[in-house]
Amino acid sequence: MRHLRSAVAATAGLSMIALAACSGDSGDTGDSDGTVTLQMVESLTNPDRTTLIRGLLDDFEAENPGVEVELVSPPTEQADQTIQQMLQSGSGVDVLEVRDITVGPFANNGWLYDMSGDLESWDGWDALTDNARAVAEGDGESYFLPYGFYGLSLFYRTDLVDEAGFDGPPSSWEDLLEQASAIQDPSSNTYGYAFRGGQNANSNVVAAIEAYVIDGLDTENAFLMEDGSTIFAAPEAQDALETYFALFEEASPPSAVSWGYPEMVEGFNNGSTAFLLQDPEVIATIQGSDTLSEDQWGTAPLLVGPTGRAAQPLAVAGWGVTEFSEHQEEAVALVQFLASEGPGTEFAQANSLVPPIASASDDPFYSEGPWTSYVTMTENPDTYVNVTQPRDVSWWTEWIQKSDQEIQSVLLGEMTHEELLTSWDEFWTEKYAAE
Amino acid sequence: MSTTATLTSAPTSTEPVVARAAPRRVTIGGVLRVIGLGAWLLITLFPLYWIAITSLKAPGTISRFPLEYWPGELSIENYRGLFEQSNFGVFLANSAIVATTAGATATLIALLSAYVLARFHFRSRGAVLVAFLLTQMIPAFIALGPLYSMMSDLGLVDRKFGLVLVYVAISIPFSTIMLRGFFQNVPDALEEAAMIDGCSRLGALFRVIVPVMTPGIIAAFIFNFVNSWNELFLSVVLMHAESNRTIPAALNGFISTFNIDWGSMSAAAVLTILPTMVMFALASKWIVQGLTAGAVKG
Amino acid sequence: MTAASTERPAAATAGGGAPGSRRRPAFRARHGLTILAFLAPAIVFVGWFTYYPMLRGANMAFRDWNLWDLTSTPFIGFDNFATILSDPVFPTVVRNSVLWVVGSLVPQLLIGFALALALRKRFRFRGVYQALVFFPWAVSGFLIGMLFRWMFNAEFGVVNDLLGKVGLIDAPIPWLADPTLAMVAVIVANIWYGVTFFAIMILAALQSVPEEMIEAASLDGAGKVRMLFSIIIPTISMTLLLTVLLRIIWIFNFPDIIYAMTGGGPANRTHIVTTWMINFTQQGNYGLASALGLCVVGFLLVFCAFYLMAIRKADQS
Structure with missing residues (x-):
C-alpha cells in the first residue's frame, strides 16, 4: 500500500499548494450583508x-x-x-x-x-x-x-487650408479632393487626407456613397434606396467612389491602406494630415494634443454630395x-x-x-469651438439628413469584415470600383432575400 | 550518496572538454565568428533598446522628426503615468502570482506524469503521450467559448485560482514530454537503490532523482512560467475585475478605440520584459545544460 | 509523434522491448495503482480543462453556431467545412500559411544553427552573451508584434528612418500597407523571435557530439566545412528533424505576431489559418472557426505522420 499512500500524498500535496497559493481571490458578489x-x-x-x-x-x-x-x-x-x-x-x-x-x-x-x-x-x-x-x-x-x-464631421487644419490659398474648409467631397490634393506634399511629410483603409474602412466609403444618392435614399434604412434596391446599385455610387478613392490616390499617405481609427486620429493629431473625417469623440483627443494648438484646427460639417446634401448616419x-x-x-x-x-x-x-439630453444643447459648451459644426448640422436637417443604417442585422460584423477587405483590394489595385459595387449589391440583396 | 555526486556532475562533464582553451591565433573563421556574434547581438538587442528609449521619451516627443536615437531629455513621465493612472503594480503582482503558481504546479504535476511515462510500460502509455502531443496541435480558439461556460458554471470566472487551473492544464503536456526526456537519462538503478533502502517511490523520486534533475526542472518551470506570464486571450476572457487583470491584458488595453498609447505601451513593455529577461539570464546556463542532459539526446 | 517517444536510443532505460523482459524487480512488479496515481493529476487537468472544452468546441464545427443569432444552432453536417473550402480567401490563406512557415523556419534554422556553432566553444562572457541573445524567447508574441508594428510604422518607424539614413530609400516605405512587404515584415519579426529556440536546441544537441570525433577528424586534416557536414550534422540530425517538426506545428499555430502587426491585412495578404480563425470568432461565427480549427488539426496530423514516416525511412536506409 506504500504506492497508494505516496500517490495520495502527492495529489493532496499538490492541491494544497495550488489552493494555498491562490487564496486571497476576489470573492463572489456576496449578498450576505444585504449589499x-x-x-x-x-x-x-x-x-x-x-x-x-x-x-x-x-x-x-x-x-x-x-x-x-x-x-x-x-x-x-x-x-x-x-x-x-x-x-x-x-x-x-x-x-x-x-x-x-x-x-x-x-x-x-x-x-x-x-x-x-x-x-x-x-x-x-x-x-x-x-x-x-x-x-x-x-x-x-x-x-x-x-x-x-x-455623427461624422470634418476635422481640418485651419493653417494648412489657409496656406494653400483656400478661404475656408471644403463643404463637398469634390472640394475636399481639391483642397487635400493641393495640400499634399509627401517630401515635407504633409498629407492631405487621413484616409481610412484599415479597420472599418467601409464606414466612410458608405458615407460618401450616401451623400451622392441622398435624393433617393431610404432614410430609415440607409443601405437601400426608396425603390428597395441597394445604394450600391445606384449609378451615382460610381461617381462617389471615383472621388473617394481619388482621395487615396492623390491626397493620402500610402500607408493609409492599413489605417484604422487610431492611425487616422494619430495622423491628424501629430500634424501630418490636414483633413480627418471622424466622430466628435475625437475632439477631446485633439484638444489634448501635444502638437496642435487650438488655433490650428477646427471642424466643419459633414461633406455633401453633388446635390448639396449629405446623409448623417447617426450611430x-x-x-x-x-x-x-x-x-x-x-x-x-x-x-x-x-x-x-x-x-x-x-x-x-x-x-x-x-x-x-435636451437641455445640454443650451450649454455654451456645445455652441462654441469645435462643436459649432454640430450645431450647424442640427439646425439644417434638410441639408444634413439624419439617416439610420441597418447596423442591427445579424450579418453586420460579417459585412464589416467583407467590405473592409474588399476596400483594401481596391486600394491595392486588385479590384475595380464596379466589381466592388457589384459585390456589395449582391451581398445585401442576397441577405435581405434570405430573411 | 556517492552515486548522486557523480551524477550531479554528469551533465557538466561535457563542458570542460569543449572548453579547452585553443591557442590564440587569428583565423578568418575566428574573425567571422566574432563579427557574426556581434551582429546578431545587435539585431537582438536593438528592438529592446528602441522600446526602452521610446518609453523614456517625454509624451509628445515620440512622434517627432527627426527621430531621436538618444532623447535630448530623458523623461520617466510614461512610467509615472503607468503607475499613477493605472494599477500597474497590481497587474504586475497578479501576473507574478498566477505565473509562479501555475508554473510550479504544472511542473510538479508534469514531474509525476513524466516519471511514470518514462519508467513504466503500460498499455495506454502511447495513447497518453499522443493525447498530450495532440494538445499542441489544436488551436486554442476552438475551446475558448466552451471553456468560458464551464468556468462560469464552476464559479471560477474572474478568479486567479481559475486562471491558474487553466494555465496548469495548458502547461502540463509540453513539460511532461520535456521532463520525460530527462528521466530517461537518469538510470533507474538510482531509485531502486533508494527504494531498497526503504524509501517509498515518491520518496525516492523526490530525494534521489529530483536533485539530479534540477537543471531540467528549472528549465521546465521557466518554460511554464514564461508561457503563463505572457498569455493574453484566456486572461482577457476569464478575468474581469481590474484588480484581477494580468499584464498582457493591460498591455492590450493601451490599444483603445482612439489611439495606441505608444508611450505607456512601451513603458509597460519594458516592465513586462524585464522580469522574464532577468529570470532567463540567470537560468540560461541551466536551460542549455538541462536540455543537453535530457530531451534531445540522440 | 509516437516516434518522439521511441526516437531516443540513448534512453536505453526505457527501451522498447517486450514489457518487463529486461526490467529490474522494482519496475517489473505490477504498478497499476502507482501509475494511475502519478498520472491522475495530469490527466484530470488536461482532460478537464483542455479536452472537454475542445470537444465541446469541436461540436460547433457541425452546427450553424453564430453568436449573433443563437436562437437556433441546428446541426448542418459538413456545411461549415464546405463554406471554408469554397471561400475565395481560402487559397490566399493557404498560400500565406506556407510562406509564413517556410519563410520563418528556414532562416530561423540557419541563423540558429550558426549561432549554436559559434557558441559551442567557450569564450569569455559567453554566459552573458547567451543570456542576452536568448531573451526574445521570453517575450510574448503579442508584444513582439506590437514592438515590430511600432518599428515598421511608415511615418515614425525606426526601420524607415535607418534605411533613409543609410541612403537605401528616399521616401518612407509603407511596410504594413503593402501586401508583399507586410508579409516580409511579419516574417522578419518571427525570425527575430524564433532563432533563439533553434539556437538553444541545437546548442544542446551539439554538446552530444563527441569531442574526440571532432579532434580525430581535424587531425585527419578535415576542413571545418567538411566536419560540419560529415560529422556534426549527421550526429544531431535526429534532433534537428524533430525540432523542425515541433517548430512547424508551432509556427503554423502561432497567430500572435500577425494579429498584433497587421490583423491579417492588407486585403488578407498576411492572413494565416489561425488569424483567419480569429477573424471568424470576431464575426461571432464559432461554427466556421471550429471547422477551420478541425481542418488545422487534421492537416497537422497527416503532415506529422508523413514527416515521421519519411524520417524513419531515411533512418533505416
Whole structure:
C-alpha cells in the first residue's frame, strides 16, 4: 500500500499548494450583508472614459446605499468577444454597454431585459431629446437608454487650408479632393487626407456613397434606396467612389491602406494630415494634443454630395440591463441614473458626444469651438439628413469584415470600383432575400 | 550518496572538454565568428533598446522628426503615468502570482506524469503521450467559448485560482514530454537503490532523482512560467475585475478605440520584459545544460 | 509523434522491448495503482480543462453556431467545412500559411544553427552573451508584434528612418500597407523571435557530439566545412528533424505576431489559418472557426505522420 499512500500524498500535496497559493481571490458578489453588487461591463474602453464612468458610479453608490457597482473594462479589441461569452454563460453581468450594432443580436438571443415597463414611471424621460427617446423606445421594447450619439464631421487644419490659398474648409467631397490634393506634399511629410483603409474602412466609403444618392435614399434604412434596391446599385455610387478613392490616390499617405481609427486620429493629431473625417469623440483627443494648438484646427460639417446634401448616419450607444440579472431593479435604477440629466450631460460632454439630453444643447459648451459644426448640422436637417443604417442585422460584423477587405483590394489595385459595387449589391440583396 | 555526486556532475562533464582553451591565433573563421556574434547581438538587442528609449521619451516627443536615437531629455513621465493612472503594480503582482503558481504546479504535476511515462510500460502509455502531443496541435480558439461556460458554471470566472487551473492544464503536456526526456537519462538503478533502502517511490523520486534533475526542472518551470506570464486571450476572457487583470491584458488595453498609447505601451513593455529577461539570464546556463542532459539526446 | 517517444536510443532505460523482459524487480512488479496515481493529476487537468472544452468546441464545427443569432444552432453536417473550402480567401490563406512557415523556419534554422556553432566553444562572457541573445524567447508574441508594428510604422518607424539614413530609400516605405512587404515584415519579426529556440536546441544537441570525433577528424586534416557536414550534422540530425517538426506545428499555430502587426491585412495578404480563425470568432461565427480549427488539426496530423514516416525511412536506409 506504500504506492497508494505516496500517490495520495502527492495529489493532496499538490492541491494544497495550488489552493494555498491562490487564496486571497476576489470573492463572489456576496449578498450576505444585504449589499447588492452590480456587475457593469463597458466595451468601447479607454482609460479616460473608464475613469469618468467610475466617477459616475461612485455618485450612484453614494445616492444608493447598499448598492455597489463593479466596473469591468475589457480591452476594446477583445471586448465584444468577452461580453458575448459572459452573456452566453448567463451570469456575471447586470448592466452593459449596448450599441446599435449589438442591440439586435443581443435582444434576439434573449440576453437583454425590456425596460419599457420601468420607463413609464421614470421621471427622467422628459429630459431626453427626441432622437434619444426614439432610440429608447426602439420597436416597442426598450433595451437600452442612449448615452450619446456619434455623427461624422470634418476635422481640418485651419493653417494648412489657409496656406494653400483656400478661404475656408471644403463643404463637398469634390472640394475636399481639391483642397487635400493641393495640400499634399509627401517630401515635407504633409498629407492631405487621413484616409481610412484599415479597420472599418467601409464606414466612410458608405458615407460618401450616401451623400451622392441622398435624393433617393431610404432614410430609415440607409443601405437601400426608396425603390428597395441597394445604394450600391445606384449609378451615382460610381461617381462617389471615383472621388473617394481619388482621395487615396492623390491626397493620402500610402500607408493609409492599413489605417484604422487610431492611425487616422494619430495622423491628424501629430500634424501630418490636414483633413480627418471622424466622430466628435475625437475632439477631446485633439484638444489634448501635444502638437496642435487650438488655433490650428477646427471642424466643419459633414461633406455633401453633388446635390448639396449629405446623409448623417447617426450611430448610437447606451446602457442596458441583462435578462438574467438577479438585481434587475437596482440595475434599471443605475441605467436610469446614467441617462438622467446631470450624469447624462456630464458623460456626453467629457466624452465629446452629441448629447441625449435636451437641455445640454443650451450649454455654451456645445455652441462654441469645435462643436459649432454640430450645431450647424442640427439646425439644417434638410441639408444634413439624419439617416439610420441597418447596423442591427445579424450579418453586420460579417459585412464589416467583407467590405473592409474588399476596400483594401481596391486600394491595392486588385479590384475595380464596379466589381466592388457589384459585390456589395449582391451581398445585401442576397441577405435581405434570405430573411 | 556517492552515486548522486557523480551524477550531479554528469551533465557538466561535457563542458570542460569543449572548453579547452585553443591557442590564440587569428583565423578568418575566428574573425567571422566574432563579427557574426556581434551582429546578431545587435539585431537582438536593438528592438529592446528602441522600446526602452521610446518609453523614456517625454509624451509628445515620440512622434517627432527627426527621430531621436538618444532623447535630448530623458523623461520617466510614461512610467509615472503607468503607475499613477493605472494599477500597474497590481497587474504586475497578479501576473507574478498566477505565473509562479501555475508554473510550479504544472511542473510538479508534469514531474509525476513524466516519471511514470518514462519508467513504466503500460498499455495506454502511447495513447497518453499522443493525447498530450495532440494538445499542441489544436488551436486554442476552438475551446475558448466552451471553456468560458464551464468556468462560469464552476464559479471560477474572474478568479486567479481559475486562471491558474487553466494555465496548469495548458502547461502540463509540453513539460511532461520535456521532463520525460530527462528521466530517461537518469538510470533507474538510482531509485531502486533508494527504494531498497526503504524509501517509498515518491520518496525516492523526490530525494534521489529530483536533485539530479534540477537543471531540467528549472528549465521546465521557466518554460511554464514564461508561457503563463505572457498569455493574453484566456486572461482577457476569464478575468474581469481590474484588480484581477494580468499584464498582457493591460498591455492590450493601451490599444483603445482612439489611439495606441505608444508611450505607456512601451513603458509597460519594458516592465513586462524585464522580469522574464532577468529570470532567463540567470537560468540560461541551466536551460542549455538541462536540455543537453535530457530531451534531445540522440 | 509516437516516434518522439521511441526516437531516443540513448534512453536505453526505457527501451522498447517486450514489457518487463529486461526490467529490474522494482519496475517489473505490477504498478497499476502507482501509475494511475502519478498520472491522475495530469490527466484530470488536461482532460478537464483542455479536452472537454475542445470537444465541446469541436461540436460547433457541425452546427450553424453564430453568436449573433443563437436562437437556433441546428446541426448542418459538413456545411461549415464546405463554406471554408469554397471561400475565395481560402487559397490566399493557404498560400500565406506556407510562406509564413517556410519563410520563418528556414532562416530561423540557419541563423540558429550558426549561432549554436559559434557558441559551442567557450569564450569569455559567453554566459552573458547567451543570456542576452536568448531573451526574445521570453517575450510574448503579442508584444513582439506590437514592438515590430511600432518599428515598421511608415511615418515614425525606426526601420524607415535607418534605411533613409543609410541612403537605401528616399521616401518612407509603407511596410504594413503593402501586401508583399507586410508579409516580409511579419516574417522578419518571427525570425527575430524564433532563432533563439533553434539556437538553444541545437546548442544542446551539439554538446552530444563527441569531442574526440571532432579532434580525430581535424587531425585527419578535415576542413571545418567538411566536419560540419560529415560529422556534426549527421550526429544531431535526429534532433534537428524533430525540432523542425515541433517548430512547424508551432509556427503554423502561432497567430500572435500577425494579429498584433497587421490583423491579417492588407486585403488578407498576411492572413494565416489561425488569424483567419480569429477573424471568424470576431464575426461571432464559432461554427466556421471550429471547422477551420478541425481542418488545422487534421492537416497537422497527416503532415506529422508523413514527416515521421519519411524520417524513419531515411533512418533505416
